[in-house]
Amino acid sequence: MKIHFQISALIFCVAIAAHAGNEVGNGGDLVAQEFVAAGRKLVAELRKSPDPRITDIDKLAAAVESVKVTTAESLTLHGSEVDAINCPEEKHIDVSRSRWRDYGAGKRASLVLHEYLGVMNI
Numbered sequence: 001m002k003i004h005f006q007i008s009a010l011i012f013c014v015a016i017a018a019h020a021g022n023e024v025g026n027g028g029d030l031v032a033q034e035f036v037a038a039g040r041k042l043v044a045e046l047r048k049s050p051d052p053r054i055t056d057i058d059k060l061a062a063a064v065e066s067v068k069v070t071t072a073e074s075l076t077l078h079g080s081e082v083d084a085i086n087c088p089e090e091k092h093i094d095v096s097r098s099r100w101r102d103y104g105a106g107k108r109a110s111l112v113l114h115e116y117l118g119v120m121n122i
Contacts, residue, residue: 035100083100
């Protein structure tokens, strides 16, 4: 029984690593995975209850699936610590792990939306 449990745990861990992040990477980076998952949840919520300020949900959904998300323990921009940095021309978002850990679900959702809209030049 103990061996069966260990094998099951190993298979579970390998399956999680194989499906980590979005389609362009992020395997093994829990904050990046959470960021992308929050983006996907946000898109699903906007499809159920559209917001007139967000006119192209399909474009947002495409960004969530294609933008590369990476993390660093902390980020600075122009000498100030920031939550995240988006690079529209590179289709990339870098997220501060320390800031992410400090935020609750509402603040995280706002950050995710802000960063994806930034990458979309909105």
